Amino acid sequence: MAVTIHDIAKKVGVSPSTVSRVINGKATISSETKEKIFAAMEELNFHPSSLARNLATGSSQAIALIINAEDTKSFANQFFNRSVFGIEKIAQARGFNLIITNDNSADGSPVEQLVYAKKADGIIIPPAIVTPKLISRLRKLHFPFVILGEPAISKNEVNWVDVNNAQGSELAVQHLAAQGYQSIAFIGESQDLVFMRNRVNGFRTGLEAQRLELTDGFIAECDGTHESACQAALALLEKNLRPDAFICSDNAIAYGVISAVKKKGLHIPGEIGVVTFDNYPLALYMEPNLTAVDIDTFLLGEQAAAILFKSIEENGNLQQILINTRLFERESTNRKN
Amino acid sequence: MAVTIHDIAKKVGVSPSTVSRVINGKATISSETKEKIFAAMEELNFHPSSLARNLATGSSQAIALIINAEDTKSFANQFFNRSVFGIEKIAQARGFNLIITNDNSADGSPVEQLVYAKKADGIIIPPAIVTPKLISRLRKLHFPFVILGEPAISKNEVNWVDVNNAQGSELAVQHLAAQGYQSIAFIGESQDLVFMRNRVNGFRTGLEAQRLELTDGFIAECDGTHESACQAALALLEKNLRPDAFICSDNAIAYGVISAVKKKGLHIPGEIGVVTFDNYPLALYMEPNLTAVDIDTFLLGEQAAAILFKSIEENGNLQQILINTRLFERESTNRKN
DNA sequence: AAGGTTAATGCAACCGGTTGCATTAACCTT
DNA sequence: AAGGTTAATGCAACCGGTTGCATTAACCTT
Numbered sequence: 001m002a003v004t005i006h007d008i009a010k011k012v013g014v015s016p017s018t019v020s021r022v023i024n025g026k027a028t029i030s031s032e033t034k035e036k037i038f039a040a041m042e043e044l045n046f047h048p049s050s051l052a053r054n055l056a057t058g059s060s061q062a063i064a065l066i067i068n069a070e071d072t073k074s075f076a077n078q079f080f081n082r083s084v085f086g087i088e089k090i091a092q093a094r095g096f097n098l099i100i101t102n103d104n105s106a107d108g109s110p111v112e113q114l115v116y117a118k119k120a121d122g123i124i125i126p127p128a129i130v131t132p133k134l135i136s137r138l139r140k141l142h143f144p145f146v147i148l149g150e151p152a153i154s155k156n157e158v159n160w161v162d163v164n165n166a167q168g169s170e171l172a173v174q175h176l177a178a179q180g181y182q183s184i185a186f187i188g189e190s191q192d193l194v195f196m197r198n199r200v201n202g203f204r205t206g207l208e209a210q211r212l213e214l215t216d217g218f219i220a221e222c223d224g225t226h227e228s229a230c231q232a233a234l235a236l237l238e239k240n241l242r243p244d245a246f247i248c249s250d251n252a253i254a255y256g257v258i259s260a261v262k263k264k265g266l267h268i269p270g271e272i273g274v275v276t277f278d279n280y281p282l283a284l285y286m287e288p289n290l291t292a293v294d295i296d297t298f299l300l301g302e303q304a305a306a307i308l309f310k311s312i313e314e315n316g317n318l319q320q321i322l323i324n325t326r327l328f329e330r331e332s333t334n335r336k337n
Numbered sequence: 338m339a340v341t342i343h344d345i346a347k348k349v350g351v352s353p354s355t356v357s358r359v360i361n362g363k364a365t366i367s368s369e370t371k372e373k374i375f376a377a378m379e380e381l382n383f384h385p386s387s388l389a390r391n392l393a394t395g396s397s398q399a400i401a402l403i404i405n406a407e408d409t410k411s412f413a414n415q416f417f418n419r420s421v422f423g424i425e426k427i428a429q430a431r432g433f434n435l436i437i438t439n440d441n442s443a444d445g446s447p448v449e450q451l452v453y454a455k456k457a458d459g460i461i462i463p464p465a466i467v468t469p470k471l472i473s474r475l476r477k478l479h480f481p482f483v484i485l486g487e488p489a490i491s492k493n494e495v496n497w498v499d500v501n502n503a504q505g506s507e508l509a510v511q512h513l514a515a516q517g518y519q520s521i522a523f524i525g526e527s528q529d530l531v532f533m534r535n536r537v538n539g540f541r542t543g544l545e546a547q548r549l550e551l552t553d554g555f556i557a558e559c560d561g562t563h564e565s566a567c568q569a570a571l572a573l574l575e576k577n578l579r580p581d582a583f584i585c586s587d588n589a590i591a592y593g594v595i596s597a598v599k600k601k602g603l604h605i606p607g608e609i610g611v612v613t614f615d616n617y618p619l620a621l622y623m624e625p626n627l628t629a630v631d632i633d634t635f636l637l638g639e640q641a642a643a644i645l646f647k648s649i650e651e652n653g654n655l656q657q658i659l660i661n662t663r664l665f666e667r668e669s670t671n672r673k674n
Numbered sequence: 675a676a677g678g679t680t681a682a683t684g685c686a687a688c689c690g691g692t693t694g695c696a697t698t699a700a701c702c703t704t
Numbered sequence: 705a706a707g708g709t710t711a712a713t714g715c716a717a718c719c720g721g722t723t724g725c726a727t728t729a730a731c732c733t734t
Contacts, residue, residue: 252622
């Protein structure tokens with residue numbers, strides 16, 4: 001049905017191998033033959049079948065990104081698509097396809113399928129699904145993978161890329177201190193998550209660097225909803241020694257904190273400063289608009305893909321990358337105007 | 338290297354065809370043979386190569402979603418990932434992979450690659466890249482495709498799924514009327530885009546249905562930024578006969594409109610009602626939080642994939658689907674409390 | 675001028691499955 | 705009991721490329 005390499009070969013009067021070599025630019029082929037083959041390909045509108053090529057080369061020419069569609073914290077936001085675009089860019093530059101596979105199964109069977117059936121040459125996986133079992137299995141198969149975030153286990157023995165969450169917190173503290181805030185609180189979620197621990201650690205080292213004291217209870221947890229963040233912030237604001245600034249681990253939490261501050265009749269940024277992680281449109285459109293720690297998720301995706309390709313090309317390659325954040329200063333900490 | 342169908346065949350003492358038939362559940366195989374084959378597959382940890390299967394069956398067992406990463410209006414938002422998850426769900430249920438391919442080329446070469454190299458069995462494309470040339474080419478190849486949004490051309494001759502934008506506007510008008518607003522304006526972007534035209538049309542029919550008049554100039558355009566939306570709203574609010582409600586075609590525009598209303602010292606919802614398209618977190622966290630027309634993008638993705646598979650299975654199938662919106666009522670129109 | 679090198683290309687096996695047709699033996703029908 | 709049907713399975717070609725090895729002719733070297 002479709003035009004094959006054999007049709008081209010017959011038309012030009014060469015062997016299929018020669019056509020294959022011309023397509024792939026391998027070996028030395030006389031320019032005369034090359035031209036005739038290119039002309040024939042053009043004329044017959046020939047396009048090599050990736051299906052056949054994949055089988056012959058043993059490569060699917062694809063990488064896969066595993067997601068968990070139910071994990072709205074990680075995937076139902078702007079984080080996700082910018083990363084995807086970054087990954088896709090690197091993949092496309094190499095002629096690879098990007099496959100997206102959802103896996104919220106208990107047994108990880110979708111990932112297993114992908115790996116065993118060789119539907120991808122390598123995978124990018126979220127920290128949430130990383131288990132010792134999965135790691136050892138991928139290792140045994142010499143199947144290249146990279147984790148999109150610092151994993152809770154084996155962090156020195158696997159490839160991963162992450163935002164420098166600690167540096168993000170440090171940046172926030174530094175900026176707040178420069179604006180004259182002195183009693184800073186951090187409101188996040190459960191520290192079961194590595195990125196949250198890293199942010200808290202950065203908060204601590206940031207305070208030390210600025211010679212600011214960490215008041216007891218000023219590292220607060222909530223469940224991530226704005227209501228619970230509001231509760232947590234209210235509790236802190238009602239103390240004798242209340243904070244004069246908050247670092248919030250995402251926009252929803254920041255919204256809750258702002259509500260709490262307003263309820264208390266306090267002024268932002270005059271009396272209370274607020275910095276949030278995640279420089280989403282939300283940060284921009286809230287009132288007041290928010291100083292934010294910006295995470296370059298596009299770059300995160302690019303780096304993840306780059307490491308993965310390195311690992312595909314030279315098995316055994318091991319890399320861990322941290323990407324620094326930047327601070328976008330806005331009304332919520334602008335005490336100086 | 339890897340375990341193949343031949344290894345299983347040899348171990349059990351049958352032909353590879355028999356193993357293939359057992360794997361695919363085709364033909365009638367004695368249960369005795371079946372069991373031996375399954376046991377052998379288990380023992381040798383056999384997994385069929387999708388690469389080989391794809392070549393043999395002439396199917397890539399994948400569908401592709403084409404995106405334009407630079408088109409931030411359509412893809413850099415929540416719209417995107419929920420749709421992706423919906424598409425992926427349907428694909429996975431059929432054992433298909435979902436490929437994401439960015440195409441912001443002038444010549445559409447990434448799509449061409451995908452199609453000619455048979456990297457996918459069908460594609461989902463955004464209206465923005467639909468051209469007569471692309472359509473005729475896909476048609477000629479009998480290559481299944483569906484458009485994720487009503488296309489500007491050939492709307493009756495191709496598969497597409499879209500949000501019922503007109504119905505969304507009608508819903509907004511109906512709600513505003515029920516809340517007692519009588520002089521409603523619509524602020525959107527250029528009507529070059531089909532979805533914008535549909536929203537405007539729905540706005541008109543909605544007004545008629547509610548027996549409300551359309552004041553001259555009350556269909557306003559801006560460039561999509563909140564600043565320009567603010568300008569456009571201010572212009573309307575400074576008229577002798579000012580609107581008492583706004584329907585905004587997205588959250589950024591709504592933010593601009595709110596700024597304008599506040600600048601004029603008017604009260605929301607008391608004096609001015611605001612409804613926005615897109616029920617994003619943004620709508621929830623703005624002040625006041627916004628009554629919003631909700632678009633079920635997950636369902637949109639599911640339906641797009643479903644149509645695509647129908648088209649893959651029975652070539653020539655033709656379907657157009659509109660998905661109705663729902664209204665989430667919030668502070669910005671709540672005149673009654 | 676003879677032996678060695680290199681450029682250009684073909685042969686044939688291979689990647690790992692699927693499937694139309696053929697074959698065999700057991701079972702059914704009247 | 706003979707002819708027809710059906711269940712179970714094998715044969716061999718095929719899907720459309722890639723690649724190691726071999727071959728041939730032209731070119732180089734001393």
